[in-house]
Amino acid sequence: MVKQIFFDLGLTLVHNDMPHRYQTAFQQIGQDISLSQASRAYHLANKYFMRERQGALSQKSESVVSDFHRCVCQYLGAESVWKDFSNQLKQMERPVWRCFDFTLNMLDELNNMGIKTGLISNWDLSCRKVLEKNDILSRLNCVVVSEEVGTEKPDEKIFQEALRLTGADPSECFYVGDNYYDDYIGSQKVSMPCAIINYQGKLGIEEVDCPIVIEQASEVVDLMKKHLMTE
Numbered sequence: 361m362v363k364q365i366f367f368d369l370g371l372t373l374v375h376n377d378m379p380h381r382y383q384t385a386f387q388q389i390g391q392d393i394s395l396s397q398a399s400r401a402y403h404l405a406n407k408y409f410m411r412e413r414q415g416a417l418s419q420k421s422e423s424v425v426s427d428f429h430r431c432v433c434q435y436l437g438a439e440s441v442w443k444d445f446s447n448q449l450k451q452m453e454r455p456v457w458r459c460f461d462f463t464l465n466m467l468d469e470l471n472n473m474g475i476k477t478g479l480i481s482n483w484d485l486s487c488r489k490v491l492e493k494n495d496i497l498s499r500l501n502c503v504v505v506s507e508e509v510g511t512e513k514p515d516e517k518i519f520q521e522a523l524r525l526t527g528a529d530p531s532e533c534f535y536v537g538d539n540y541y542d543d544y545i546g547s548q549k550v551s552m553p554c555a556i557i558n559y560q561g562k563l564g565i566e567e568v569d570c571p572i573v574i575e576q577a578s579e580v581v582d583l584m585k586k587h588l589m590t591e
């Protein structure tokens with residue numbers, strides 16, 4: 361029986377408005393792209409970096425950010441404008457992380473089912489502020505942040521720290537995240553079952569072998585209800 365679910369944070373419990381920003385930046389350099397084109401390119405660039413540049417996204421260095429913008433433009437078939445696009449984006453304010461529409465209800469529903477909810481995140485020291493501002497913090501029984509504990513996913517130590525803090529057994533836990541290489545590979549090192557979130561089926565993660573792929577974290581509520589019924 362699942363007693364504890366741990367979540368990833370970015371693009372699992374919270375999202376930013378990058379696709380909107382991409383659309384605006386393209387408008388500013390005189391080109392039109394739709395929001396769905398921008399969302400798709402953002403998704404594919406994220407998946408490319410998760411696979412080919414593991415660990416780079418959490419560094420947020422200037423050169424990684426530039427490379428990411430170039431990658432987005434490649435997926436949009438607009439590589440020739442990537443420098444102008446990147447300059448427009450760098451002039452904008454830092455992106456804000458907000459809850460998905462379903463996040464708080466999902467956490468409440470799981471808690472009402474008797475399932476505790478925690479966080480294991482590769483994030484800097486701003487993590488708890490993001491959680492607090494979004495009313496998430498009070499809904500979690502355990503928060504493990506990479507920069508606070510000095511180890512990051514997919515290292516098994518960060519998962520072991522969450523298990524130590526909650527006293528939970530991995531067989532009674534479940535993990536939900538959007539990065540196969542950090543979230544799935546990492547959780548498997550401590551034998552914790554895991555679901556991976558991915559946009560549009562397996563778009564961008566065709567190479568991975570993960571038994572449970574869902575479109576958004578809220579689907580975990582139904583997964584848990586089915587799981588309870590089959591016990």
Ligand SMILES: [Mg+2]
Pocket residue numbers: 368369370371372537538539
């Ligand atoms: Mg994530």
